[in-house]
Amino acid sequence: MDGGARGVFFTSQTKETHAAPNTQFSFRASKDQRQALNRFNKHILGEKYSKEAARLYPLSRDKAKKRNTDFDLVQRVHESESSELKTPPEPEHALRVTLEADDFTEEKYVLFENYQRLVHHEPPGRISKSGFKNFLCSSPLPRSETSFDGKERKVGSYHQCYRIDGKLIAIGVLDLLPQCVSAVYFMYHESVNEFSFGKIGALREVALAKEQGYKWWYAGFYIHNCIKMRYKADYSPQYMLDPESYDWNLLDNGLKNKLSDKKYVSLSREKTIGEVSTDAPGDEMETEKKIDDGLYSDDDPSSLDPDTPLFSRKMPGILTKEQLLTEVDLDHVKLRLRGQEAHTCDLVSWDDGDVEDLASMKGIIGELASAVGPRVAQDMVVSFGG
Numbered sequence: 001m002d003g004g005a006r007g008v009f010f011t012s013q014t015k016e017t018h019a020a021p022n023t024q025f026s027f028r029a030s031k032d033q034r035q036a037l038n039r040f041n042k043h044i045l046g047e048k049y050s051k052e053a054a055r056l057y058p059l060s061r062d063k064a065k066k067r068n069t070d071f072d073l074v075q076r077v078h079e080s081e082s083s084e085l086k087t088p089p090e091p092e093h094a095l096r097v098t099l100e101a102d103d104f105t106e107e108k109y110v111l112f113e114n115y116q117r118l119v120h121h122e123p124p125g126r127i128s129k130s131g132f133k134n135f136l137c138s139s140p141l142p143r144s145e146t147s148f149d150g151k152e153r154k155v156g157s158y159h160q161c162y163r164i165d166g167k168l169i170a171i172g173v174l175d176l177l178p179q180c181v182s183a184v185y186f187m188y189h190e191s192v193n194e195f196s197f198g199k200i201g202a203l204r205e206v207a208l209a210k211e212q213g214y215k216w217w218y219a220g221f222y223i224h225n226c227i228k229m230r231y232k233a234d235y236s237p238q239y240m241l242d243p244e245s246y247d248w249n250l251l252d253n254g255l256k257n258k259l260s261d262k263k264y265v266s267l268s269r270e271k272t273i274g275e276v277s278t279d280a281p282g283d284e285m286e287t288e289k290k291i292d293d294g295l296y297s298d299d300d301p302s303s304l305d306p307d308t309p310l311f312s313r314k315m316p317g318i319l320t321k322e323q324l325l326t327e328v329d330l331d332h333v334k335l336r337l338r339g340q341e342a343h344t345c346d347l348v349s350w351d352d353g354d355v356e357d358l359a360s361m362k363g364i365i366g367e368l369a370s371a372v373g374p375r376v377a378q379d380m381v382v383s384f385g386g
Helices: 031-045 047-056 061-069 073-078 106-118 129-136 190-195 197-212 227-234 253-261 267-279 281-292 321-327 361-372 374-379
Strands: 095-101 144-148 151-164 167-177 180-188 216-218 239-241 248-250 334-337 340-343 381-384
Touching (some): 106 129, 106 180, 106 190, 129 180
Antiparallel strands (some): 239 248, 334 340
16 A cells, blocks of 8 residues: 655645634544454454453443444454454464654665555565665654654654564655655555554554644645545545645545546636636636636646756645745754764855756755755755665
């Protein structure tokens, strides 16, 4: 199951003045998601353990009734973990889930190779240790524990590792951000394919956000016409950012239908056109033309030219050159060079570079800053050479 690229947020705040919707703890697991988790828990515990444990450690009538009527996500994801079980008896399998550093190990690579080859059907020649390291290990996000809203939370890049009977069978690659659990990637071994492990991994990540006080779970970039990404809309409520107004819109059936019908959707744009249409019927085409003047278009040759800087392509949500030069301090973007920290202005060739020269360091940094915006550009660290 693919997750989110390390970049722009999908369900959390992207602009300082445009907060995400207040959806904390509003997630509700669907019937098939609940069934997948329950089926996996039964596999781990085994019928013998379940019957004997129910006899030795019976629930009160109220607790039993509550369990049968209310699906407590946090309780259910931990239900079959070895550390949470009452023994004796012993479960059929031992399940351990740990949050570990995103370092490379041979054990992790074996799982990655199995997943890429058998689940993603990638040719063995295209799977390598160096590719795995660059893709999913040693992220530039440093790990630490910081207090937010009076509660200690982990931030940085981690691997959430699942082991059954000591064997690593799944890894969730996560970026833990101040207010968000960001799902970067999820992989699992072929031996657990029957258990819908993609669903189980997503549910555990949502539960992690709820347990630790993060406000949102970020499922990653959503491309509506990509079948492999459609599953992200199954975790509800899910919100998409309007590319023009930066408002958050519920990804409901109405929005999905619009995404199926059109290549480009902005609900704020449609609302503006609708209001003008109602107030002044003769001005609809002129209004749409004015809106289109600032939009990215496949018909604009410069938008397809790789030598055209990103900030010159008239793309919604991307800083223009003027905004880039006035809102971002390009001279003091933080860098990490072979483990040492510096600023862009410390580079020997920095002053000689041109932001429109995409082969120069100033051009590269300028494009990145125009994509992430002034707030993130101020705090980000661009890493080169490990």
